[in-house]
Amino acid sequence: MVFEEILSMFIGIFTDYTLRYVxxxxxxxxxxxxxLGCFTVLxxxxxxxxxxxxxxxPGIGLAYLLVGTKDSLFLMxxxxxxxxxxxxxxLAITSTTRIKQDAALGIxxxxxxxxxxxxxxxxxxxxxxxxxxxxxxxxxQAAALIESDVINLGILAAICFAILIIFFKEFKIATFDSSxxxxxxxxxxxxxALLTTVIVVSVVIGLHTVGVVLxxxxxxxxxxxxxxxxxxxxxxxxxxxxxxxxxxxxxxMISSTSEGMSTGPVIVITITxxxxxxxxxxxxxGYLFQYFQKKRQYQKNFDQISTVSNEVKNGxxxxxxxx
Amino acid sequence: xxxxxSNPNNLTEGKIPPIEIKNLSxxxxxxxxxxxIDLKLPEGKMIAIVGPNGAGKSTLIKTVMGIVPITAGKVSxxxxxxxxxxxxxxxxxQRGSVDWDFPxxxxxxxxxxxxxxxxxxxxxxxxxxxxxxxxxxxVGLEDYSDRQIGQLxxxxxxxxxxxxxxxxxxxxxxxxxxxxxxxxITENTILSxxxxxxxxxxxIVMVHHDLQTVDKYFxxxxxxxxxxxxxxxIEKVFTKENLDxxxxxxxxxxxx
Numbered sequence: 213m214v215f216e217e218i219l220s221m222f223i224g225i226f227t228d229y230t231l232r233y234v235x236x237x238x239x240x241x242x243x244x245x246x247x248l249g250c251f252t253v254l255x256x257x258x259x260x261x262x263x264x265x266x267x268x269x270p271g272i273g274l275a276y277l278l279v280g281t282k283d284s285l286f287l288m289x290x291x292x293x294x295x296x297x298x299x300x301x302x303l304a305i306t307s308t309t310r311i312k313q314d315a316a317l318g319i320x321x322x323x324x325x326x327x328x329x330x331x332x333x334x335x336x337x338x339x340x341x342x343x344x345x346x347x348x349x350x351x352x353q354a355a356a357l358i359e360s361d362v363i364n365l366g367i368l369a370a371i372c373f374a375i376l377i378i379f380f381k382e383f384k385i386a387t388f389d390s391s392x393x394x395x396x397x398x399x400x401x402x403x404x405a406l407l408t409t410v411i412v413v414s415v416v417i418g419l420h421t422v423g424v425v426l427x428x429x430x431x432x433x434x435x436x437x438x439x440x441x442x443x444x445x446x447x448x449x450x451x452x453x454x455x456x457x458x459x460x461x462x463x464x465m466i467s468s469t470s471e472g473m474s475t476g477p478v479i480v481i482t483i484t485x486x487x488x489x490x491x492x493x494x495x496x497x498g499y500l501f502q503y504f505q506k507k508r509q510y511q512k513n514f515d516q517i518s519t520v521s522n523e524v525k526n527g528x529x530x531x532x533x534x535x
Numbered sequence: 536x537x538x539x540x541s542n543p544n545n546l547t548e549g550k551i552p553p554i555e556i557k558n559l560s561x562x563x564x565x566x567x568x569x570x571x572i573d574l575k576l577p578e579g580k581m582i583a584i585v586g587p588n589g590a591g592k593s594t595l596i597k598t599v600m601g602i603v604p605i606t607a608g609k610v611s612x613x614x615x616x617x618x619x620x621x622x623x624x625x626x627x628x629q630r631g632s633v634d635w636d637f638p639x640x641x642x643x644x645x646x647x648x649x650x651x652x653x654x655x656x657x658x659x660x661x662x663x664x665x666x667x668x669x670x671x672x673x674v675g676l677e678d679y680s681d682r683q684i685g686q687l688x689x690x691x692x693x694x695x696x697x698x699x700x701x702x703x704x705x706x707x708x709x710x711x712x713x714x715x716x717x718x719x720i721t722e723n724t725i726l727s728x729x730x731x732x733x734x735x736x737x738x739i740v741m742v743h744h745d746l747q748t749v750d751k752y753f754x755x756x757x758x759x760x761x762x763x764x765x766x767x768x769i770e771k772v773f774t775k776e777n778l779d780x781x782x783x784x785x786x787x788x789x790x791x
Contacts, residue, residue: 395600395626396651443683
């Protein structure tokens with residue numbers, strides 16, 4: 213029964229026109245954000261990713277207001293500009309005031325998100341039936357993806373991956389040891405700007421599918437899961453992309469099984485499940501492995517102590533026998 | 536040490552010094568970190584930078600490499616700006632400045648030393664891998680090349696950093712407390728490597744915290760406390776008077 217259902221879901225990807233694009237779009241998102249999210253996690257900038265995605269919202273509203281079309285390319289462009297702007301505002305706050313980064317991120321995140329909501333509600337109030345679709349960027353609406361959207365997402369993802377492959381060495385050194393990288397002649401400023409740009413693009417890709425609110429999960433969860441399994445950056449990125457892609461496909465399949473089940477949140481739940489499994493079961497770094505290792509170590513120490521104490525006891529016994 | 540007995544203050548004798556600093560001031564926001572430093576460092580010496588916490592020791596070597604922006608003054612490396620002399624300088628940052636949980640292994644970190652010579656876009660290859668392996672061997676870590684760096688001991692991590700600098704094959708080594716909190720094996724390994732390099736004419740500049748060992752390990756000293764207190768050959772400059780000056784100044788500042 214269950215097997216048949218799963219099988220029909222898989223067949224659905226190839227036969228069901230809508231599901232095919234939903235799954236494909238979600239997979240593209242998962243792969244891109246999975247790969248680039250590794251850098252967000254390794255730089256301990258997870259909240260920065262969250263601020264970027266929230267900052268994108270007003271860009272969508274403004275782009276629609278100015279151009280008046282729902283063509284995804286224009287909206288994504290507006291989103292990207294605002295996400296970037298949000299990132300710069302955060303940096304400007306931390307470098308010119310005494311406010312620390314966490315507070316600066318909180319400020320950017322909430323102010324831009326608030327601004328975005330103002331734009332969206334304003335658009336709602338002036339009516340126009342076509343604006344109704346804009347609020348889908350809040351939580352994403354993968355089910356609304358059409359062929360042209362998926363092509364756009366694919367192109368953007370390809371650009372991201374091309375940049376990632378070309379500048380892999382530079383990204384790695386700026387992430388691991390930025391001042392050393394600077395001493396070698398890779399200015400941290402430029403490398404970071406480029407890296408932030410590709411992360412912004414991956415965030416924009418995710419707006420359609422999971423929306424601004426949940427986007428950060430797609431950056432963090434696959435990367436955090438992948439880090440559990442490997443100790444090389446390259447394999448972490450590949451694994452993270454696979455986790456992201458798989459959860460995109462599986463999530464959109466699960467959500468297609470029942471009416472009204474939103475795709476984005478289901479994808480996020482799927483990737484979080486993968487993260488949970490990784491945290492528990494991965495070798496060396498996993499919780500269970502460490503638990504049993506600690507227990508083994510404890511047992512070993514206990515055995516040693518009891519052997520010693522037995523020897524002492526036996527020694528005492530022998531002595532008393534002699535006496 | 537011997538060659539300077541004749542004329543210890545004429546350090547370059549017509550040669551261009553490896554590092555020359557003129558009227559250098561560096562400020563963080565409004566706080567001065569370094570104030571009007573004038574300094575020439577001689578070639579082929581083991582040079583210690585000493586001074587209390589917050590004296591600007593790390594800032595000084597970072598300024599040489601342009602990692603920290605200069606407020607006023609000028610720094611030159613063999614007579615030219617650092618950006619033209621990058622391949623002549625290797626930087627060994629403080630061990631605590633990076634995340635050792637990063638997914639990479641010892642060999643990979645050492646190979647990063649060669650990224651500068653590769654430049655933008657060119658990828659590490661079998662040649663860089665081979666050099667990295669040789670350098671890892673020099674610090675006695677050939678058996679740890681594929682170990683995740685977090686699995687290494689503190690001393691081993693420090694030796695990985697030194698190996699990375701060796702891979703750069705520079706004229707000048709700028710090292711930020713490489714002997715801080717390391718085991719005896721590591722300390723001896725690093726010192727014997729550096730001594731060999733010094734004999735080859737390389738210049739080693741090291742931020743050093745342990746005043747007990749300064750006259751044992753080094754032959755030149757820079758005594759710093761935001762201002763330059765003294766600099767020169769150990770036997771001339773590393774005196775109780777100068778030490779008092781270096782370390783009391785700080786107390787006055789912190790009491791203010």
